[in-house]
Amino acid sequence: MKKYFYFSIALLLVCCNDAKVENNKNAQSEIPIKNNSEMNVLGLIGGTSWHSTIEYYSAINKTVNTHYGNNTNPPLLVYTLNQAEVHRFQVENKWDSIAHMLVNAGLNLNKAGAESVLFCANTPHKVYDAVQEKLDIPVIHIxxxxxxxxxxxxxxxxxxxxxxxxxxxxxxxxxxxxxxxxxxxxxxxxxxxxxxxxxxxxxxxxxxxxxxxxxxxxxxxxxxxxxxxxxxxxxxxxxxxxxxxxxxxxxxxxxxxxxxxxxxxxxxx
Missing domain, CATH: 3.40.50.1860 (Rossmann fold)
Structure with missing residues (x-):
């Protein structure tokens, strides 16, 4: 009798758990899943500095999550510049070299699928025109x-x-x-x-x-x-x-x- 009682309790727990799993599946199936084809692909040119680049990445992901009401993530591509090299070129007044770095980053992001890019910093916009001229995709100006x-x-x-x-x-x-x-x-x-x-x-x-x-x-x-x-x-x-x-x-x-x-x-x- 005792064995039968324990077996009945175990069976009841299994049934309840199965019901919970099924309910979770149904709840998840009601959440609209967005694929990347419904969103534009954005490229981030970061590294100047990587601390602020993280803020860009975080803010964009959180906002898209909020927009869809779930954990839908945006199609983001990140290209990190060498900040030490950028600062050296700034001190040496070699802005053409910085523009070359940004163009190279933009071209690589475009090849990877980015339909637009942005510089994750203000100062690189000094060479915005020179970079935009070399790219076939728009650069979003800060x-x-x-x-x-x-x-x-x-x-x-x-x-x-x-x-x-x-x-x-x-x-x-x-x-x-x-x-x-x-x-x-x-x-x-x-x-x-x-x-x-x-x-x-x-x-x-x-x-x-x-x-x-x-x-x-x-x-x-x-x-x-x-x-x-x-x-x-x-x-x-x-x-x-x-x-x-x-x-x-x-x-x-x-x-x-x-x-x-x-x-x-x-x-x-």
Whole structure:
């Protein structure tokens, strides 16, 4: 009698487990599975730095997951540049060599199936035109996406912070200004140099130094006193350090903004 009782309990548990498995199968079958043919293939040219490239990859995947309501992942291809080599070419003022690296990355991504690419950083856009000219697929420009985000908040004047190349030259700021937005940049050379140092010597290595964060926040607050209505974090490493909770002034995180432009391309918006 006891053996029969235990056997009955075991049989009941097996039946219940089978029912749970069947219910799980039915629930999973109701989730629409999207294949890659329904999405555009995007290529990411990263490595400058790999820390911010991870943020691009993460943001794009999470947003596509949310869009479909499940774990559908986008068709992403990643090409990582050698950051040490890129920095050496920057110091040596060999921007043609950097353009060559980006073109080579874009061509390889295109051969692998990418239908568009984006640079996972602001500074490489200095050679955007030279690279786009060599590619048969579009390069999604970070400044266009940023200007669109600023317009959505109806702001007219913003502070732009980035590497010394993007602050002293206008390959990013002019493209934003061409959209009817005033762009302020630090004027003091020592401020420009220190912001650049923080990026190159600390943030590109993933190091967050509290005194450096305080310095950047002070630069932003001084600019707000001069009329800046928002701040563009025009280096994709700055969002590793500066967050919206740190300021009352609106922050435009170019890493996130650019990533969302990539999502729009993937989802064929």
């Amino acid at each position: 400044a266009d996406a940023t200007a669109s985000a600023i317009h959505k908040q109806e702001l007219k004047k913003v502070l732009f912070l980035g590497t010394k190349y993007s602050m002293q030259e206008n390959f990013i700021t002019k493209r934003i200004e061409d959209n009817g937005i005033d762009v302020l940049v630090p004027q003091e050379q020592e401020v420009i140099d220190e912001l650049h140092r923080i990026i190159i010597e600390e943030l590109t290595y993933g190091n967050i130094v509290e005194s450096s964060k305080a310095y950047v926040l002070n630069v932003i607050q001084n600019s707000v006193k001069e009329g800046a209505e928002g701040v563009v974090l025009g280096c994709t490493e700055f969002p590793l350090m500066i967050f919206q909770d740190d300021l009352e002034t609106p922050i435009f995180d170019t890493t996130k903004i650019h990533s969302m432009a990539g999502v729009d391309f993937i989802l064929k918006k």
